[in-house]
Amino acid sequence: MNALKFHPDDKRLYSEIREQVGAYFKQNKISPHANEKMILKTLTLIGGFFIPYFAILFVPMTTMTMWLLTVVMGLSVAGIGMSIMHDACHGSYSSNQWVNRLLGYTLNMIGGNRFNWMIQHNVKHHTFTNIYGVDEDLSNGNVIRLSPYSEYKSFHRFQHIYTWLLYMLGTLSWVTIKDFKQFKHLYNEKTHIKNRGFNMELLILIFSKVLYYIYIVVIPLLILDIAGWQLLIGFLTIHFVAGFTLSVTFQLAHVVENTEHETADPNPTLESWAIHQIKTTSNFARKSAFLNWYLGGLNFQIEHHLFPNVCHIHYRKISDIVKATVQKHGLPYNEYDTMVSAIRSHYTTLKRFSSRELAPVEA
Numbered sequence: 001m002n003a004l005k006f007h008p009d010d011k012r013l014y015s016e017i018r019e020q021v022g023a024y025f026k027q028n029k030i031s032p033h034a035n036e037k038m039i040l041k042t043l044t045l046i047g048g049f050f051i052p053y054f055a056i057l058f059v060p061m062t063t064m065t066m067w068l069l070t071v072v073m074g075l076s077v078a079g080i081g082m083s084i085m086h087d088a089c090h091g092s093y094s095s096n097q098w099v100n101r102l103l104g105y106t107l108n109m110i111g112g113n114r115f116n117w118m119i120q121h122n123v124k125h126h127t128f129t130n131i132y133g134v135d136e137d138l139s140n141g142n143v144i145r146l147s148p149y150s151e152y153k154s155f156h157r158f159q160h161i162y163t164w165l166l167y168m169l170g171t172l173s174w175v176t177i178k179d180f181k182q183f184k185h186l187y188n189e190k191t192h193i194k195n196r197g198f199n200m201e202l203l204i205l206i207f208s209k210v211l212y213y214i215y216i217v218v219i220p221l222l223i224l225d226i227a228g229w230q231l232l233i234g235f236l237t238i239h240f241v242a243g244f245t246l247s248v249t250f251q252l253a254h255v256v257e258n259t260e261h262e263t264a265d266p267n268p269t270l271e272s273w274a275i276h277q278i279k280t281t282s283n284f285a286r287k288s289a290f291l292n293w294y295l296g297g298l299n300f301q302i303e304h305h306l307f308p309n310v311c312h313i314h315y316r317k318i319s320d321i322v323k324a325t326v327q328k329h330g331l332p333y334n335e336y337d338t339m340v341s342a343i344r345s346h347y348t349t350l351k352r353f354s355s356r357e358l359a360p361v362e363a
Contacts, residue, residue: 048076074241083296111175133264170243
């Protein structure tokens with residue numbers, strides 16, 4: 001990974017985009033951080049998780065109603081992750097880093113770990129997008145082949161069928177074993193945890209996991225007059241809904257037909273960072289008001305990768321600027337008109353990568 005480099009030249013494109021986007025904020029006299037609409041969204045999504053939670057605990061209702069409320073909680077978990085935590089961990093929610101840090105811990109609140117996620121996502125994924133061997137979003141124990149450079153297994157020929165079921169396990173993995181495995185890996189790797197307070201982060205990891213299981217499992221078991229298996233169904237529903245929503249949304253940004261892939265072996269020197277981000281990233285459903293609200297700007301991945309320090313609430317406005325400038329320089333602005341067409345493209349890509357005949361391009 002240390003030998004992997006980007007060409008230092010061709011900064012003209014990125015400079016031009018930054019200048020024009022900066023002019024947009026200056027001319028309109030608005031901050032690139034959260035506004036009142038974002039604050040309202042934050043309250044709505046957190047309320048969408050905790051209002052059903054307390055209703056289940058204290059309001060008499062049928063078990064079917066309880067189950068439906070766990071679906072709402074699952075959708076809210078995904079929304080919190082995509083909108084609140086994501087912006088906060090990128091430092092784009094607020095100009096006050098204390099606010100960003102506090103809201104970043106909403107990930108711990110829903111069972112994940114802020115520290116692990118920031119290393120895996122901010123450092124590895126955003127720097128080395130779609131580069132197999134470095135971008136951990138492409139790694140899953142080789143159960144799903146998300147890159148033409150990953151090792152082919154015989155069972156991959158069915159991945160376009162079984163992958164959709166595995167996506168439901170995304171957040172369940174967070175709250176059980178994945179965070180501990182990632183933390184151990186970071187400790188062994190050492191490169192990303194120097195001067196970051198390893199012992200404190202480990203304590204936060206353990207403490208937040210314990211608190212999560214107390215409020216999501218122990219308290220309901222003590223208060224509710226339901227069987228343990230019914231509580232288990234509710235718990236799994238929350239995570240199946242959240243995991244599927246998050247996993248599919250993230251995959252539509254990079255593992256679709258029109259995005260490029262690279263490999264870190266044998267450590268090539270790649271084109272400029274900005275051009276690499278544009279070619280390996282894709283948007284979808286830019287005109288959908290609902291998806292723009294709910295997905296936290298993850299359907300504007302090109303803008304997000306170029307401007308991770310800008311709150312997603314502004315992506316729709318600046319996307320026209322970015323698109324025009326990218327196309328002016330003769331580069332593709334990858335996008336799908338709808339989420340359905342992006343999902344179809346992801347399915348096609350999974351099926352393509354399921355073939356033994358797919359040979360990696362020589363680096």
